[in-house]
Amino acid sequence: xxxxIGEDKFKERVGKGIDxxxxxxxxxxxxxxxxTRRENATEELGNWEEWRSHGEEIRKHxxxxxxxxxxxLSENVAARGGHVFFAQTAAEANEYIQGVAKSKNAKKxxxxxxxxxxxxxxxxxxxxAGCEVIxxxxxxxxxQVDDHDPPSHIVVPALHKNKEQIRDVFAxxxxxxKTSKPEELALxxxxxxxxEFMSADIGITGCNFAVAETGSxxxxxxxxxxxxxTSLPKTQITVMGMERLVPTFEEMEVxxxxxxxxxxxxxxxxxxxxxxxxxxxxxxxxxxxFHLVIVDxxxxxxxxxxxxxxxxxxRCAACINVCPVYRQVGGHSYxxxxxxxxxxxxxxxxxxxxxxxxxxxxxxxxxACTEVCPVKIPLHExxxxxxxxxxxxxxxxxxxxxxxxxxxxxxxxxPALYKLGTKFVPSVMSPFTDGDKISKGPGPLKLWxxxxxxxxxxxxxxxxxFKNRDKGGKES
Amino acid sequence: MTGSIQNRDAFLxxxxxxxGRERRSKGVAVPAWKHRPQDEVLKGATQDELxxxxxxxxxxxxxxxxxxxxxxxxxxLGETVSNYGGGPVISWKDERFSQWGLDPLMKKGWKEKxxxxxxxxxxxxxxxxxxxxxxxVGITISEITLAESGTVVLYTDKDxxxxxxxLPATYICLVPKSSIVPRxxxxxxxxxxxxxxxxxxSSCVNFITGPSNSADxxxxxxxxxxxxxxxxxxxxxxx
Numbered sequence: 188x189x190x191x192i193g194e195d196k197f198k199e200r201v202g203k204g205i206d207x208x209x210x211x212x213x214x215x216x217x218x219x220x221x222x223t224r225r226e227n228a229t230e231e232l233g234n235w236e237e238w239r240s241h242g243e244e245i246r247k248h249x250x251x252x253x254x255x256x257x258x259x260l261s262e263n264v265a266a267r268g269g270h271v272f273f274a275q276t277a278a279e280a281n282e283y284i285q286g287v288a289k290s291k292n293a294k295k296x297x298x299x300x301x302x303x304x305x306x307x308x309x310x311x312x313x314x315x316a317g318c319e320v321i322x323x324x325x326x327x328x329x330x331q332v333d334d335h336d337p338p339s340h341i342v343v344p345a346l347h348k349n350k351e352q353i354r355d356v357f358a359x360x361x362x363x364x365k366t367s368k369p370e371e372l373a374l375x376x377x378x379x380x381x382x383e384f385m386s387a388d389i390g391i392t393g394c395n396f397a398v399a400e401t402g403s404x405x406x407x408x409x410x411x412x413x414x415x416x417t418s419l420p421k422t423q424i425t426v427m428g429m430e431r432l433v434p435t436f437e438e439m440e441v442x443x444x445x446x447x448x449x450x451x452x453x454x455x456x457x458x459x460x461x462x463x464x465x466x467x468x469x470x471x472x473x474x475x476x477f478h479l480v481i482v483d484x485x486x487x488x489x490x491x492x493x494x495x496x497x498x499x500x501x502r503c504a505a506c507i508n509v510c511p512v513y514r515q516v517g518g519h520s521y522x523x524x525x526x527x528x529x530x531x532x533x534x535x536x537x538x539x540x541x542x543x544x545x546x547x548x549x550x551x552x553x554x555a556c557t558e559v560c561p562v563k564i565p566l567h568e569x570x571x572x573x574x575x576x577x578x579x580x581x582x583x584x585x586x587x588x589x590x591x592x593x594x595x596x597x598x599x600x601x602p603a604l605y606k607l608g609t610k611f612v613p614s615v616m617s618p619f620t621d622g623d624k625i626s627k628g629p630g631p632l633k634l635w636x637x638x639x640x641x642x643x644x645x646x647x648x649x650x651x652x653f654k655n656r657d658k659g660g661k662e663s
Numbered sequence: 664m665t666g667s668i669q670n671r672d673a674f675l676x677x678x679x680x681x682x683g684r685e686r687r688s689k690g691v692a693v694p695a696w697k698h699r700p701q702d703e704v705l706k707g708a709t710q711d712e713l714x715x716x717x718x719x720x721x722x723x724x725x726x727x728x729x730x731x732x733x734x735x736x737x738x739x740l741g742e743t744v745s746n747y748g749g750g751p752v753i754s755w756k757d758e759r760f761s762q763w764g765l766d767p768l769m770k771k772g773w774k775e776k777x778x779x780x781x782x783x784x785x786x787x788x789x790x791x792x793x794x795x796x797x798x799x800v801g802i803t804i805s806e807i808t809l810a811e812s813g814t815v816v817l818y819t820d821k822d823x824x825x826x827x828x829x830l831p832a833t834y835i836c837l838v839p840k841s842s843i844v845p846r847x848x849x850x851x852x853x854x855x856x857x858x859x860x861x862x863x864x865s866s867c868v869n870f871i872t873g874p875s876n877s878a879d880x881x882x883x884x885x886x887x888x889x890x891x892x893x894x895x896x897x898x899x900x901x902x
Contacts, residue, residue, distance in 0.1 A: 217882055234700050241698035248694060254675040255687040265666030267866075273674035283669075325888055326879035343879060350881050369880040373888050380889065385796065400855070401864050411829055411875040411890030417867075418825045419792065429678075434693045436858075440851035441701060451878075454720070454812035455847065458890070459870035461854075464666075467866050469821035471783075471791045483674060490681040 189277075189308040190524050190538050192337040197522065197545040204516040210339075210347040214517050217346055221508045224452025225559070232448075242445045243563040245438045246499035249430070250490065256399040256432055257481065263402025267464030269477040277307035277484050284309060284391075284424055285316040287478055291422050293318050293388035297380075299406065299413035300324035301393025302341060302502060303428045303482055305524045306537070309391070321383045323412040325376055329353055332360045339518025339526065342450050342504040347517060380412070390416035390474065394427035395501075396442055397479075400435040403463040404479070407446060409456045417462060423474035425462075429481050430498040436461075442501055445561040450503035485537040494569055497532050499562040504529075506556035506566055512549050521546060528556035528566045535573060547573035704811055705845035713810040713843045714898060720813035724873035725886050727895040736899055737768040740835070743895050744800050747833040750778035753798040756785075756822035763837075763899070785821040792826055801831035801891070805838045807853060808896075811846040814872040815896065818865040825867050834874065834891035839902035 193200065204210065229235040249256055261271040274280035288296070296318045298304065310320045322331045326344040330336045333356045338344030345353070350367040357363035357375060365371040392413055397404040404425060406413040417423055433439045439461075447453045466473030489498055507513050507527030518526035523534035523543060531546035547570045556566040679686040705716065714730065721728040731739045744752060750773065754760065760769060773780050781794040795801065803823070805815035815836045819825045828834055844850065847870070858864055875890030886892060 213881065220882055232700070232704070234703065237698050237700040241696060241700055244694075244696055244698065251682070252687060252691045253682070254678040255689070255691040257678070258671070258675060258688055261668045261671060265668050267666065267863075269666045271666070271668045271671070273668075273670040275670070275674055275677065279670075323889070324879070325877045329879070343882065345879055346882075350883075353880060369883040369885050372880055373877060373885040377888055381796075384889075385792075401858055403864065409875070410877045410888040412888070414825065414829050414869070415889055418829065429674075436851040436855045437848070438693070440847045444701070444847060453872075455809070455814055455870060455872050457724075457872050457875055459814075459872075461864075461868040461870070463864050463866055465866070467821065469785045470819070470824075470866065471785055471788050471821070472795075472825045473819070473866055481674070483677070487677045487681045490678060491683050492681075 190306045190534065191542055192519065192522055192524060195522070197520075197549075200520045200522055201516050201549075204520040207347070207517065209349055210517045211515065213346055213349065215514055217340070217343065218508050218514055221450075221452065221504075225449055225505055225508065226452075228448040228452040228454065238441075238445060239561055239563050241441055242501075242561050243499065245433060245441060246501075246562045247496075249433060249438075250495060250498055253430065253490065256434060257429060259399040260397055260402060260432055261479075261481075263400070264464065264477075264479050265402075267402050269402065269464045269479055271479045271481065273481050273483075275483045275487075277482070280307050280426065280480050280482050280484070281309060281312035283480060284426075284478075285312055287422065287424060288313060288316045288318050288389060291388055293422070295383065295387045296320045296389045296391055297383055297387040297416050297420065298322050298327075298390075299392040299408065299416045300327050300344070301391070301426060302524060303393055304391065304426050305338070306428075307426070307482060307484060309426065318389070321380070321387070323380050323384070323410075323416060324408070325373060325410060325412075328376055328380065329356065332356055337519060338524060340504065340507060341502055341525065341527075341529075342507075347519065384415045384419050387416075387420045389422045389424060390420040391424045391426065392416055394425050394431050394479075395446065396439045397427055397432035398434075398436055398439050398461075399432055401463055403436075403461050405439055405443060406458075406460045406462070407443060407456050408458050408460075409451070409453075411458050414458055414460055417460070417474065418472045421474060422476045422478075423465070424478045424480060426480045426482060429483050429486055431501075442562075446501050446503050449501075449505040449559070449561040489536050493572060494532070494536055496564050497529070497536065497569060499564050500529055500533070501562055502529075503561060505559040505561060509555040509559050511551055511553060511555070516549070521549065528570065529564075532564075532566055532569045532573065540577060544577055547571075547577065701846065701848040704848070708810070708845060710840060710843065713845065714840065716810040717808065717813055717843060717896075717898070720811065721873075721896065724813045725876070725894070726813060726873040727893075728898065729895060730898045730900060732900045733763055733902065736763060736837075736897070737765055737772075739897055740765065740802075740837075741768050741772060743835055743897065744773075744778065747800050747835075747893060747895075749776070749799065751781060751794075751798045752778060752800045752802060753781045753795050753827055753831060754783070754802040755804065755824070755827055756783045757804060759804055759837075763902070783822055783824045783827060791824050792830070795824065795826040795830040798831040800833050800835060801827040801829075802835045802837070803828050805836050805842055805896075807850045808838050808843045809846050809850060809870070810843050812872055813896075814847070814870050816850050817869040817871065819867040819869070820865060825869070828869060828871060829890045831891060833893045833895075834871075835895050835897065836871070838896050838898045840898055840900050841902060843898075
């Protein structure tokens with residue numbers, strides 16, 4: 188799976204999302220619950236704004252000195268016996284990891300959830316190298332068992348599925364025979380995955396925050412799957428987006444606190460694991476060999492430009508959990524593994540405007556995302572900036588917007604034309620009109636009237652009413 | 664162990680170019696931050712107050728908390744293991760168990776009750792993992808304990824396997840009262856101090872907050888996914 192998910196066009200994706208009633212209910216419910224938990228967890232600190240400012244200043248300092256900290260990190264990882272590979276492209280990263288897999292003659296790979304490995308399509312690269320790849324995060328595992336259904340949320344990837352659907356998938360693919368109770372489903376996954384952990388050759392993780400000063404990195408989970416991924420297989424490969432690091436443990440601690448409170452409303456998640464290098468001599472669990480793959484894949488072209496602050500992102504999904512557009516259309520509509528406001532900013536930057544030009548328009552610019560971002564990314568301003576770039580520099584506003592603007596420009600610039608237009612509207616629309624509303628609109632109105640009514644144009648125009656009023660209302 | 668670094672120069676030069684300046688290889692120090700909200704949390708709290716905070720937090724993280732003293736420790740530990748259904752039990756190899764008077768229970772009492780105990784043994788290689796996998800209870804000791812979040816901090820080494828706290832069905836952590844600090848801030852500072860004193864940071868430091876859980880199915884909380892299904896902290900007041 189690459190960053191792009193599916194082949195449907197934007198409008199088709201959104202249409203599917205809006206028609207999926209369970210998904211919309213689930214997303215709305217999730218937003219309520221996760222939003223409330225986040226609010227409680229941030230408010231109880233009493234000085235959340237101060238925390239956000241601290242998060243922002245840390246991220247800003249790191250980005251401004253990114254080459255320095257990456258050099259320091261790589262030195263310290265190598266000093267502890269780790270192998271560091273800098274990959275400018277997804278292809279370079281995949282090729283290196285395939286090479287490691289082949290040299291180990293690996294047959295089975297267990298993975299802990301990682302967005303960057305999705306971004307570079309690592310799973311298919313590993314399959315090409317002859318490996319079976321098993322996702323071990325419960326949500327990702329469910330999606331994988333269901334013929335690689337794409338994730339719809341960066342923290343809760345299977346949010347769009349209900350428990351009955353999950354039971355059916357388990358029954359069909361894993362011979363599961365119990366009920367749709369989440370406890371029973373999870374227990375089944377635990378048993379299946381235990382066997383996989385114990386027999387895997389390679390463990391692959393992402394990286395929440397690397398620590399330059401000691402060559403360490405941290406993993407944040409609730410399930411504990413990342414810990415088994417990094418304890419049992421003999422070889423471990425960790426893939427990190429190049430911006431995901433901090434100077435020392437002290438800054439790591441702050442960002443972990445911001446992450447857990449913002450994403451799931453917990454003070455800390457069940458497992459935060461700080462790993463440094465491979466296992467030490469005489470240790471009998473943990474990997475014998477450790478590889479850190481640091482990925483650019485388009486990030487350096489964001490650095491130094493007007494979108495740089497998007498690299499502050501710590502992938503908490505707080506913005507997704509408050510977005511009114513995400514609430515209506517769901518994660519799959521974005522057509523990218525990065526959904527919601529952060530996805531709408533990041534996907535066009537990493538994947539290009541050709542694939543993702545509609546996303547900056549999938550927003551109301553209400554600014555709720557900006558308000559909750561724990562590292563103060565001005566998300567709605569960046570979305571607005573994307574639109575400016577699309578219109579001004581790229582010269583490609585969406586076609587409908589161009590035509591509408593053209594028509595309005597033409598109509599509005601001539602009083603006679605405008606007058607004529609408004610006069611004709613009621614009769615043109617009459618076949619679609621039912622009393623004072625339009626329920627099945629044509630053309631551009633269709634999208635709107637698919638889900639709600641549109642008020643029918645008033646038969647008496649304001650201009651006529653006004654003229655008539657001047658005459659003392661005698662004509663009506 | 665020798666590490667390696669590949670493709671670094673071109674990669675970092677590209678970053679410097681994007682940032683519109685020369686490569687920076689030295690001369691960057693962590694600035695004096697303008698904001699330090701983390702120092703305000705539970706500032707000035709006494710050790711007794713921190714125990715109370717820990718107690719309240721444990722209720723939120725589905726973790727049982729037992730407060731005891733060295734004299735009653737064997738009884739409390741024995742009781743907790745029995746409540747979890749007995750053995751097999753796996754523990755770190757750690758002199759503190761013996762120093763805290765647990766030998767009669769762990770080496771004798773359990774044997775009489777047919778509760779099997781396996782102590783981590785680096786000479787046995789991967790047998791350690793096999794033992795951890797079949798164990799019902801894993802027992803470790805907290806080095807630093809975070810009151811705010813209800814978190815125990817473990818440093819692994821050759822005698823303290825990572826998997827003792829992950830593979831068994833249930834988990835018990837012994838918590839010296841003096842190990843309790845306000846929050847993760849103090850733990851991060853201690854780890855950094857150790858590093859500056861030339862002590863190598865453990866290959867694996869675990870911050871564990873209650874049992875394993877997941878909300879991946881319709882956001883329903885399921886306690887016990889990959890790691891332990893139940894967890895108990897035993898706070899020892901006179902340590």
